[in-house]
Amino acid sequence: MQIVVTGVAGFIGANLAEYLLEKGYKVLGLDNFNDYYPRKIKEFNISTFVNHPNFKLIEADITNIESLDTLFKENEIDALVHLAAWAGVTPSIKNPHIYAETNYVGTDNLATMCVKYGIKNFIFASTSSVYGNNNQVPFVESMDTSYVAAPYPASKKAGEVLLYTYSLNHDLNVSIFRFFNPLGKYQRPDTALTKLVKSALYGYEFPLFQNTKNNTARDYTYVMEMCKAIENVINKPHKYEIFNLGNSKPETLATLIELVEQVTEKKIKTVEDPRPGQMETTFASIEKARNILDYQPTLTLRDIIEVYYIWFLKQPEWYQREKINK
Numbered sequence: 001m002q003i004v005v006t007g008v009a010g011f012i013g014a015n016l017a018e019y020l021l022e023k024g025y026k027v028l029g030l031d032n033f034n035d036y037y038p039r040k041i042k043e044f045n046i047s048t049f050v051n052h053p054n055f056k057l058i059e060a061d062i063t064n065i066e067s068l069d070t071l072f073k074e075n076e077i078d079a080l081v082h083l084a085a086w087a088g089v090t091p092s093i094k095n096p097h098i099y100a101e102t103n104y105v106g107t108d109n110l111a112t113m114c115v116k117y118g119i120k121n122f123i124f125a126s127t128s129s130v131y132g133n134n135n136q137v138p139f140v141e142s143m144d145t146s147y148v149a150a151p152y153p154a155s156k157k158a159g160e161v162l163l164y165t166y167s168l169n170h171d172l173n174v175s176i177f178r179f180f181n182p183l184g185k186y187q188r189p190d191t192a193l194t195k196l197v198k199s200a201l202y203g204y205e206f207p208l209f210q211n212t213k214n215n216t217a218r219d220y221t222y223v224m225e226m227c228k229a230i231e232n233v234i235n236k237p238h239k240y241e242i243f244n245l246g247n248s249k250p251e252t253l254a255t256l257i258e259l260v261e262q263v264t265e266k267k268i269k270t271v272e273d274p275r276p277g278q279m280e281t282t283f284a285s286i287e288k289a290r291n292i293l294d295y296q297p298t299l300t301l302r303d304i305i306e307v308y309y310i311w312f313l314k315q316p317e318w319y320q321r322e323k324i325n326k
């Protein structure tokens, strides 16, 4: 089977491509290496598989429908996993246009191509932040997600709704995954775990973007569990379904910091840096994914941090020290 993975050079894309190649799939990886974080990190992310015989890298922009047309015309494609996006909640408040263009128009372009070339399985990365500051926890897929707190989740919610219309009006199956705080190797440099590990090792100040004194929390999830769920729907498409992929065990930022300190055996310096648009809590109900996709996350947050830290220590010094101010 040949699978298109958009956003292949990013955190989740690189994990997924590596996972699928190991399982014997062919992967057509698409990315435009945008400047949300440095290109050299993205090139590093794909370096373990870029020369794999079953992998082909296509440098293209999903907002450019002509370049997508060539890709779809020239290749046999069995399913598309659409991960390419501008991610990041707070930056989207300053720059909403790029989020709308990439995350909404780009998604529309890919769905148009699937319809045109008869590709019937579209898998879309959405986010836990579509739940906004909802008081009702855990978050269940059927809840109202109209009240998001920033343009980034708005663009993802718009993508979910747009794809519903494609599944309704065309022969296109759509599976949507709402990812809850994925953690793992190739972790994005602007996320808390990467920054905490670098702060522990190199003494950088860690920006406290959530209030650690109350119960604000994140439902951290191991990225490889997400890859398994994606593989499940590659093989068993759904007409239109939304699945939460979380751990159903939210942990506070204070706990995350404490666990990183324990695992690295180092103290972390913090500095207050509240960020607009951030949710208080993410907390997934994963019953639906459990029942339909046999999704069974098992690792604790501490286990995931240990796996990440062991991997991180083996990476080159420039990669470990790279500091991103986001």
Ligand SMILES: NC(=O)c1ccc[n+]([C@@H]2O[C@H](COP(=O)([O-])OP(=O)(O)OC[C@H]3O[C@@H](n4cnc5c(N)ncnc54)[C@H](O)[C@@H]3O)[C@@H](O)[C@H]2O)c1
Binding pocket: 006, 007, 008, 009, 010, 011, 012, 013, 030, 031, 032, 033, 034, 035, 036, 042, 060, 061, 062, 063, 082, 083, 084, 085, 086, 087, 102, 106, 125, 126, 127, 128, 178, 179, 180, 181, 182, 188, 191
């Ligand atoms: N990491 C998280 O915390 C998280 C949480 C929820 C949802 N998601 C979603 O998962 C997906 C992957 O996220 P990630 O953390 O791997 O992000 P990432 O930024 O590491 O990867 C995204 C990749 O998409 C590429 N890209 C962006 N715009 C593009 C365009 N116009 N054309 C082609 N490629 C483009 C980027 O260059 C990047 O390599 C995204 O859709 C994101 O919204 C991520």
